[in-house]
Amino acid sequence: MQQFNGFIGWLSPEVQMLLLKEMTLSDLMTFAKTREENKEGVKDYMMKRREKLFRTFVNDVDGLIEIMDITGTVISGSSALSLVQAETEAVNAKDLDVYTTEGFEDDVVKHFKEKENYIGVQNIVRQQQYDSSAITKIIKLEKRGKKVDIIVTHWSCAIAPIIQFHTTCVMNYITSRSLVCLYPCWTCANEGFINPLLYVDGKTTLYTVDALMKYTRRGFKLTADPWRLGDHDCEDEATGEEKSGYCPHKLRSTIDDEVLCWRYAPTQTLAGTTISCESIGIMAWYLGGFQCREGDKEETMSLLFVSP
Numbered sequence: 001m002q003q004f005n006g007f008i009g010w011l012s013p014e015v016q017m018l019l020l021k022e023m024t025l026s027d028l029m030t031f032a033k034t035r036e037e038n039k040e041g042v043k044d045y046m047m048k049r050r051e052k053l054f055r056t057f058v059n060d061v062d063g064l065i066e067i068m069d070i071t072g073t074v075i076s077g078s079s080a081l082s083l084v085q086a087e088t089e090a091v092n093a094k095d096l097d098v099y100t101t102e103g104f105e106d107d108v109v110k111h112f113k114e115k116e117n118y119i120g121v122q123n124i125v126r127q128q129q130y131d132s133s134a135i136t137k138i139i140k141l142e143k144r145g146k147k148v149d150i151i152v153t154h155w156s157c158a159i160a161p162i163i164q165f166h167t168t169c170v171m172n173y174i175t176s177r178s179l180v181c182l183y184p185c186w187t188c189a190n191e192g193f194i195n196p197l198l199y200v201d202g203k204t205t206l207y208t209v210d211a212l213m214k215y216t217r218r219g220f221k222l223t224a225d226p227w228r229l230g231d232h233d234c235e236d237e238a239t240g241e242e243k244s245g246y247c248p249h250k251l252r253s254t255i256d257d258e259v260l261c262w263r264y265a266p267t268q269t270l271a272g273t274t275i276s277c278e279s280i281g282i283m284a285w286y287l288g289g290f291q292c293r294e295g296d297k298e299e300t301m302s303l304l305f306v307s308p
């Protein structure tokens with residue numbers, strides 16, 4: 001009986017489903033490793049949850065996944081966050097935030113308008129000369145009360161604006177083949193670190209305050225002090241010790257070991273080597289901000305794009 005946790009198959013399907021619904025992405029991925037049958041159960045559950053989410057907004061789920069795959073488009077915001085959280089506690093995904101690059105903007109908008117009958121309600125164009133935001137334009141679409149925002153970046157990688165989000169709790173995204181959480185330890189514990197970019201560069205606006213309030217109302221503990229979210233390794237270069245991925249001064253990337261990535265489709269292999277990068281490219285970043293621990297130098301956020 002010691003291995004009971006690995007034998008969920010002994011329980012009735014209804015009870016199995018109740019247990020899965022209580023698990024965060026992190027729990028589900030750990031659980032999937034316990035036994036081959038559990039892995040299959042989690043795979044099936046993950047696939048059905050994504051299907052249910054997408055079906056709220058589109059009639060043709062496969063068509064959406066296909067256009068995401070062809071164009072390197074990703075989905076973020078509350079939709080992606082809801083899939084990272086346990087289903088019983090997940091935020092309600094009220095709209096679909098679709099992130100794409102300038103080169104594919106027309107294809108993605110055309111897909112929603114012509115294949116899914118959405119209509120354009122507003123285009124918001126950013127004034128690039130006054131704003132360091134990676135967002136170039138937001139195209140707002142609607143269909144019978146359902147809202148889709150197409151967020152366009154001039155960067156060569158659709159996820160660039162996601163790393164500029166106000167807190168780490170929304171640094172999650174769904175690609176055509178995977179679900180990615182950049183700060184799983186914090187996000188799965190309903191915690192979030194406020195992006196230092198907001199106060200270092202004085203970018204706090206009423207809009208960002210409102211966005212932050214929205215997450216605290218949903219039960220998130222948000223703070224601008226990383227130490228309030230638990231200890232992390234924060235050694236300076238003198239000791240030669242590695243900083244943890246939860247130190248804001250650590251260089252992070254979308255494919256490093258801290259990232260939680262669930263793959264929906266089988267991983268492709270080329271001559272036996274696992275291909276870990278997808279067509280959307282790889283981003284690297286520092287959250288930065290003010291001094292983290294005594295002796296640690298001050299840094300501000302910078303973004304770096306590394307081509308696939």
Ligand SMILES: [Zn+2]
Binds near residue numbers: 233248
């Ligand atoms: Zn630190």
